[in-house]
Amino acid sequence: MERRTIDIWVGLFVLAGIGALLILALKVGNASTFFAGDTYRVVAEFDNIGGLKVRAPVRSAGVLVGRVESITFDNERYVARVTLAIDKRYRFPRDTTASILTSGLLGEQYIGLDAGGDEQMLADGETIKLTQSAVVLEKIIGQFLYGRAAEGSAQ
DSSP states (O other): OOOHHHHHHHHHHHHHHHHHHHHHHHHTTTOOOOOSSOOOEEEEEOOOOOOOOOOOOETTEEEEEEEEEEEEEETTEEEEEEEEETTTTOOBTTTTTEEEEEEETTOOEEEEEEEEOOSOOOOOEEEEEEEOOOOOOHHHHHHHHHHHHHHHHHO
């Protein structure tokens, strides 16, 4: 009887561990459910999206308001077109600014929306005109090192 009780407790512990690993995998992969409500789509064009990925969060004032739905390349204008799925509960003015930001120093990239002051709101299918591309750390380091090398050769 005692052996059977121990086996049951071990089995329950293993199942709880597997459940915890599954939840952790969903959180890390951004595959958890975002919201059950309807969304509207807006497009933002960026010169450089860095490491932005599909399903990356869209935040405004730190609040999750949507997700990146798709990323495509425009062959005519040579820009990345990012489609954002935003929850219909959140409305943004037409002069909203979209920026690609990073959580922490080397964290995941996400899109930050800063609301403007226009009275007209963004509608489904519209394009956000004001965007700020990702800051690429390698590019900044390269410019710094190139500047230091140019300083050294000038002396």
